[in-house]
Amino acid sequence: MLSEEMSVKKIAEAWNEKWELLCHGCGKCCYEKHFIPGGSLVIDYDKPCRFLEEESKRCTVYVNRFNACKECQKITLWTALFSRALPPDCGYVVKVRGAIKHPVKNIKSILSIRRSQR
Numbered sequence: 001m002l003s004e005e006m007s008v009k010k011i012a013e014a015w016n017e018k019w020e021l022l023c024h025g026c027g028k029c030c031y032e033k034h035f036i037p038g039g040s041l042v043i044d045y046d047k048p049c050r051f052l053e054e055e056s057k058r059c060t061v062y063v064n065r066f067n068a069c070k071e072c073q074k075i076t077l078w079t080a081l082f083s084r085a086l087p088p089d090c091g092y093v094v095k096v097r098g099a100i101k102h103p104v105k106n107i108k109s110i111l112s113i114r115r116s117q118r
């Protein structure tokens with residue numbers, strides 16, 4: 001039987017795994033961005049992160065990305081909810097901001113992680 005600490009760790013790992021899967025790899029967060037008056041996001045596709053392989057949209061330093069690139073930031077629940085720097089079709093934005101509109105569905109998704117740990 002798992003100790004409580006192990007269970008929490010497993011749930012956290014499962015959550016992290018599910019969280020990473022929300023990214024559909026469009027690469028849009030890996031370009032320079034700016035905001036036009038009024039606050040709309042503009043992605044400068046002429047200025048990719050130096051670690052982005054543009055054709056595949058793959059990060060060449062993914063595992064070590066936060067050390068390799070000081071501009072690279074982890075996408076948290078907070079940024080998924082409020083960051084203006086993520087495009088509206090980002091997988092995190094769609095899922096998390098959509099979950100606000102469908103809270104019951106979101107809770108079911110969290111519970112399904114817990115059930116899979118039993």
Ligand code: SF4
Nearest residue numbers: 030049052059069072
């Ligand atoms: S380091 Fe970060 S911003 Fe740069 S390509 Fe990798 S994931 Fe994208």
Ligand code: SF4
Nearest residue numbers: 023024027029090091
């Ligand atoms: S914009 Fe969102 S979905 Fe696209 S690569 Fe970045 S994190 Fe993933």
